[in-house]
Amino acid sequence: MASHIASMPGSGIRRVTELAWSTPGAVVLSLGEPDMPTPRHVLDAAVDALDRDDTRYTPNGGIPALRAALARRLRTAHGVEVPPERVWVTAGGAQALHLALTLTLHAGDEVLVPDPGYSTFPMVTHVLQGVPVPYRLLPAHGFVPDPEAIEAQIGPRTRVLLLNSPSNPLGTVLDEAVVAGLVDLARRHDLWIVSDECYEAFTYDVPHVPAARFDTDGRVITLHTFSKTYAMTGMRVGALVVPDALVPRMAAVQESIVSCVNSPAQYAALAALEGPQDTVEEAARTYRHHRDLATELLDAAGIPWLPARGGIYLWADVRHLCGDDVEAWAARLVTDHGVALAPGSAFGPGGEGWVRISLAAGAEDLRVGLGRIPRGRRAPHHRGSDREPLC
Template identity: 55%
Template sequence: MPQLSAHVRDVPVNQIREITEAAWRTPEAIVLSIGEPGFPLPRHVLEAGIACLERDETNYTPNAGIPALREAFAASFREHKGSVIGADRIYVVDGAQQGLHFAMSLLLSPGDEILIPNPGYPTFAMTSRLLNAVPVGYPLYPAQDFQPRIQDIEALITGRTRVLMLNSPSNPLGAVLGEDLTRDLVELARRHDLWIISDECYESFTYDVPHVSPARFDSDLPGEARVFTSLTLSKTYGLTGLRIGALVCPPGLEQKMNNVMESIVSCVASPSQYAALAALTGPQDYVRDAHAHYRANRDAASAVLKTKGIRFLSAQGAFYLWADVSHVSGGDVRSWTGRFLADSGVALAPGTAFGSIGEGWVRIALCGSQEELVEGLGRLPARPPRDEGQ
């Protein structure tokens, strides 16, 4: 039979899914490898989606989404980001992943380079490869608390570089970009005439530090603005299966955005859009309760790791902990997580799922029950005292 395209054949296995699906096949496994909010959806959100179906509002919507939802996203953006935008810059997308594909489709030609964090979310590289572009990892080192350094990024910029990918709060790290660094990163992109795609999936979950969007430092002028912001309701409201988010675009691109959206999915399902509208404009108890739960789980997990002498990055955002298991992983953390699941019944995401610098580290999801979280981490082998501080 004919072969698949070369860029599809080269897309690597998603190691997060690999270990998680193995865990789902393991009886009574404790699954700490995937970021899936576990709370029941608010009733008013469910009822809004059901009402849409009951009134048979199931036809096409505009490419960019229903007007009321676009305005709700814009209002939320204005309130939380400190950036004044209109609904005309909001495009409702089929979840954050489709938003990232949408943005990269607009910005990357075959052979173009996109700078992505290492460690960073796997689909940053996977999606760009599907577009025949070249992902180039910029390093996030333990010695710098996994924060990017301007000089490291600037050294990687070539004549083929088109896009700088940012992610704060970070998946997998839980790291948050501060205001000064965010401003400097936007200035770096301006200096080298790069686009920015800012993945802000976890914007609602920061702990004792603010979330700062790169859009705050972008120009509002057509032809000078350069920041695309990817938003989702999957994490904020637990709407992972409804596939709903938004892509905020620079001004002046409306017709191009419509053309590309039409060629990818045409429009998002209307029940998901009405559920999203209810989530954004209705009571926010879910978000407050989720924030408190994730923070408490972060603190409980941190306490367990400390008692075992295991080094970890103190998460300032998202709902993950990034922990160093190099004392047991033997230089192959992907294989070790498979053995740990088989031996202990606990699934952790291997750090190499997120890039080469993730070797020896694991990502721990904090979104489930605290009881299971503490029990699962309690099965980790402690670091011998002589290894502490290495």
């Protein structure tokens, strides 16, 4: 086995979730699996493709109608003008991330990844023999990136700045000034930006700001997915939007990884984009309701939380309950109390003492699961302290 694979760390999210799956009666609040059906017209489009035996290879970049529909959606929803040839259909957001870093990294190159941040960011970097360099997101700053602190970490091997808004696991949404400043930082240091915008359909009272809006010289690569927006997690359809300079090599790189995404799932994704959007609007209302419900339950338990302005997760502060080992505490929470929360340390050292709660679970699961968290002593409320509650 390759040494860099043998030494690759596993997922702390999976460990606690698999423990919950083997624990009778445990409530799973650790996974972002939508608790709602895939829209009927999306399923019908996949079935129709199977019925007409449309199961052959498609072009590497995806069926032309889907690429065009994605380009239209970016223009109408976010004001980003993208020709279809720059939109590449991928096997979910995970393959979009893998493809983006494949295109931009040499072995030994560094990727600036958010900490806390989505656990797959450093994992994929590791697989591609790059070096993940965490940039800390601090409670005192609302877990928003600090451009000056990031700039201080840029070295001669830094190649990529990875952004995520809305954030998994934090629920933060970067505003226009922050996004523009980070794109400018990348421009000044000649870095690629890989912008994970997979939760762009779910923001609450604030707009989603795409990084590509500020891209003047073709350095922003953007990830999208159908998984959470349309409850299509198992269909594995995402998209990667690349600058013009990368287009000539895209077909060969995609061919070497997956050739193409399966055609019935692509037709399902096309139906999702072109059909009624009421299920997306209903999902956004549901996640907002679940956010509000979860924060009420956490308030009653004396557990601080970070205001979630987007995405499908809530970030909660359990330092007063777990001490210095939230992963062990999360495991005991499953075995002793029957509820699984994703330990914050699974998202980087900066997540120690925090947990991620999935708002994609059903309302009753949230009530029951969060009600099982032991109360312990209440969180301290010291003004000026990094333990000051964020709610």
